[in-house]
Amino acid sequence: MMLTRRLASSRWWIGLVVLLLIGFPFVSDSRGALILMTQIFIYAVFAMSYDILLGYTGIISFGHAMFFGIGAYTTAIFLHRWDHSLLSFLVSLLAVLVLTGIVSYLIGVMTLRLKSHFYAMLTLAIAGLFLVLAEKWRDVTKGSDGFTFYIPDLLKDRTSLYFVALAFMIIMFFLLKRFTDSPTGKVLQAIRENEQRTESLGYQILHYKIIASMVAGLAAGLSGSMYAITLRFVNTAVFGTNVTLDALLMTIIGGVGTLFGSMLGSALILLVHAGLTDLAKIHWIFERWMIFFGAIYILAVMFFPQGIVGMFRQWRAKWNKG
Amino acid sequence: MDVLLNLTINGIATGSLIFLLAAGLTLIFGLMHVLNFAHGALFAWGAYFGVWIYTQTGSFVVGIIGAIVIGALLGWLLERWIIQPVYTNTMSQIQVTMGLLLVMNECIKVFFGPNQVSVQLPSYLDESWLIGGVILIKYRLFVIAVGILVFLALQYMLKRTRLGLIVRAGVMNKEMVQALGVNIKKVFLYVFILGCGMAALGGMLFAPYSGVIHAEIGMDYGILAFIVVVIGGMGSMVGSALAALLVGVLGAFMTFYVPSVALAVNMLLMFGVLMFRPAGLLGRG
Structure with missing residues (x-):
């Protein structure tokens, strides 16, 4: 009993998952799977950045796609304009940080x-403005x-891009984890729980909310850069409301207020999406996969608001007690 | 001069369509503080189902009635099964209604296909008069007339009937009205159904007005309706009517003179109002 309890509470399985992910390109030789996994990592960062807003601070933005x-x-x-060297890419990341x-x-x-x-x-309206701006x-x-556009030679190989994206996700996870565990992060969670009480304790709510929005914006901007790199193409779809809704869906399904849930949600949604797209060859209804996600999403918000990770934690807490 | 007059009439006609959408939104928000993001989807459903009935039966009037019935029915279903369980939780409300908008838009694509549908006016409305260089298109005047009629009917309902009395009192202080023994949830259900019916009517009238409908009109006009409600002041019917005219006329002029910034102007208008007068032009505190 002691042993199982320690197993349940320890973090050994995180290491195992990371090891499996590192080993994945050596086992699988499917190019499509590799690209899909890369996108999962990048969307995971985007969903985590959304979780800072939705899960930790308790604000709903419908315009998060603008940072992406x-x-x-x-x-x-x-x-495209300068050159496709690694230096250019790194400078662009800097520019993204400044801009977002x-x-x-x-x-x-x-x-x-x-x-x-x-x-x-x-936020919905402002993201709409950005979409119009990009179109005009x-x-x-x-x-x-x-x-x-061309991308740096180092990232051209799908396998190395996979590792860069994996590293990107892990680094962002630890940075954001550090942020949410920091005193500032605790204040954000206090705002989520009870805004008025936090204010009467002497915290400037607005300042903390701005900090949360900036951290979320910066992380979302970086994930947008990486997304462009994987596609080697960009169009106005990146500003679409659907992009924000994807992040919302991933965060809700995975579990709000748990960065880990966003990663899980990203994997789940993109895998199911890929599966449904394949099914579209069998029946056209699967082309309208948004219906399925939308319905799941509504049901999740109404009956399952704590998400997968939340459910798991509840179950584990009960188990540890009993 | 002719151009100015024509644009103004255009704008007023668009304004009345937006008003039909915004009136329900503002009542629903004012009474129950539910911001229904799916309201625009009712507009699209009204347009698609109304047009479908219209082409099946060949009668425009039956199409309009069908659209209103569909809208009201949907309103009843949505209120009972989706909105009511999340009354108290603002976060869930915003998320659920947004998800609803998505699902309802996709449903339209499933039922009617993802392509545009073109709509013809019935011959008796498809006329225009030329008076001193100004072209008066019959259908636009018809739309404006419907808008005025609905506005007057709503004003009558709000100011002269018992239901209206309860609604106005509910906007002011919901708990007090409840304490006096009024089942405000039931009243809210009626208001919700009314709002959805008006949104569907707006969509149906919009269809021949623009000539083509596509599934995204729900989102587009939903945002316009939000802008109108914010500018006019949440819960204020007169404010919504004024703001709808403002947005309609401004939009008509902008799309004529500087089309590239037409959408941006409305957003900036809303932005300005929210910054400096968060309660809207005619809203209370």
Whole structure:
């Protein structure tokens, strides 16, 4: 009994999962699977960044795609206009951090005072503005057709890109974990639980919310850059509302307020999506996979709000007690 | 001059369509603080099902009635099964209604295919008069007339009937009304059904107005309706009517003179109002 209890509470299985993921490219020789896994890692970072807002601070943004899009376009434009060296890529990442930092700060200062309804609506509207901007500013973005570009030689090989993405996810996980465990992160969770009480304890709610929005924006921007690298192509779809809704879905299904749940959600959603796309050859209804996700999502919010990881934790707490 | 007049009439017609959508939204929010993101989907469903009935029966009037019935029915179902369980939880509300918008839009694509559907006007509405260089299109005047009628009917309902009295009191202080023995949930159900019916009517009238409908109109016009409700003030019917006219007319002029920023102007308008007058033009505190 002691042994099983220690097994359940220890973190040995995280190491095991990482080992399995490192070993995966050596076992599987399917190119498609490799690309899918790479996308899962990148979407996991995007979903984790969304979890900082939704799960840790308790604010719903419908415009998170704007940071993803800014990241994707910035990297794409750097690699397309300047050259496709590694240096150019790294400089573009720096530019992404600066840009998303500024944008998330400005938007946070202006909109986070509002009540949750208005905030959700306004972020939806602002992301819509970015989409319009990307469509109209054809000189730079080439409109909704988008453009392809070359990527640094180092990342051209699918296997090395896989490892870079895996490392990216692990590093971002630890950084964000560090952030949510920090005193600032604790205040954010206090805001989620009870905003008024936190305020009367003397914390400036707005400041903390802006910090959360900036951290989420920066992480989302970086995941956008990586996304552009895997596709070697960018178009206005990166600003779409669907991108935000994907993150929302992944976070909810995996478990809000647990960074790990976002990763799980990302894997689950993208794997199921890939499966349904294959099924579309059998019956056209599977092409409308959004219906399935939407229905699952509504049911999850209504009956299953703690997500997979939340359920697991509940079950483990009960087990440890008994 | 002719251009200005034409654009104004266009704008007012679009404004009345947006008003039909926004009126329900503002009532629902004012009474129960439920911001229904799926409201735009009712607009799209009204358009698609109304047009389907219209083409099947050949009668435009039957199409309109069918759209309203579909909208009201959907409203009843949604309120009972989806909205009611999440009344108290703002976070779940926002998420559930957004998911609903998604599912309902996709359902349209499943039922009617993902392509655009073109819609013809019935011949008796497909006329126009030329008066001194100004073209008056009959259908636009018809849409404006419907908008005015609905507005007057709503004002009558709110100001002169018992239901309206309860709704107005509920907007002010929901708990007090409940304490006085009124089943406010039931009243809210009626308001919700009414709002959904109006949204579906708006969609049906929109279909021949634009000539084509596609599944995304729910999202597009839903956002416009939100903008209108925010500008006008949540819970204020007159405010919504004014804001709908403002957005409609401004939109008509912008798409004519500077089309590239037409959408942006509305968003900026909402942005400005939220920044400096969060309660809206005619909203209470």
